[in-house]
Amino acid sequence: MKTLGLIGAGNMGSAMLGGIVKAGLVKPENITVADLYQPSLDRVKAELGVNVTTDSAEVVKNCDAFIIALKPNVVELALSPLAELVREDQLVMSIAAGKQIAQLEAIVGADKKVIRIMPNTPALVSECMAGICANKNVTKEELEEVKTIFESFGEAEIVTEKLMDAVTGVSGSGPAYVFLFIEAMADAAVLEGMPRPQAYKFAAQTVLGSAKMVLETGKHPGELKDMVCSPAGTTIEAVKVLEDLGLRSAVINAIHECTEKSKELSK
The missing domain is CATH 3.40.50.720 (NAD(P)-binding Rossmann-like Domain)
Incomplete structure (x- = not known):
């Protein structure tokens, strides 16, 4: 054009x-x-x-x-x-x-x-x-x-077009979920004594790098997660807590509700 x-x-x-x-x-x-x-x-x-x-x-x-x-x-x-x-x-x-x-x-x-x-x-x-x-x-x-x-x-x-509401749920609104996660990670670092500007940088760069690994390696996110989780190590302890508190279910339910709201807007 x-x-x-x-x-x-x-x-x-x-x-x-x-x-x-x-x-x-x-x-x-x-x-x-x-x-x-x-x-x-x-x-x-x-x-x-x-x-x-x-x-x-x-x-x-x-x-x-x-x-x-x-x-x-x-x-x-x-x-x-x-x-x-x-x-x-x-x-x-x-x-x-x-x-x-x-x-x-x-x-x-x-x-x-x-x-x-x-x-x-x-x-x-x-x-x-x-x-x-x-x-x-x-x-x-x-x-x-x-x-x-x-x-x-x-x-x-x-x-x-039938997938556009799902697109809204996962990527259109998705940045808000990621920002919330970054903020929570940074808050945890601040709780442990890290200055807030530094905490935001550590959290945001970690999310950026992790996303890049998914896109560039082509590996399943679960496989990449397993690479970080050493037996009886620190990471698997954290993953257990996230699983116990229902991180996966919370994310799935949130995106589902967002997608349903998108469908309502078309009525």
């Missing part, structure tokens, strides 16, 4: 734009960003050199594709007045949690090219994980092009 638009210039939208511009996928002068909050527009213009406007219609009129980077509860309100401007050859992408393709088609038309995406906040540091699905009007080549865009600031996988 030669031109790209963004409706919504919040943290997620700005993070995505930064990755796209940095990767050189679309030139800044060919990107138009719309938002009603002028300070956000001033920031993305200064940082990325993109075109900005408070009129979302300008985005739809001037771009080959555009991303709706808004909260689910305002998508219909923002998109409905623009529906007549959407062209059949234009890619309409949404990152709104729980908003199904059928709901977006009901606004812009079932004959339009609609793509649903669930990224996450690590896009801010170019480590996004995004799930992508599309309606029947989107070609395989177009879907791969969108995947390439989201891979410019992390990783992306094409999934069926």
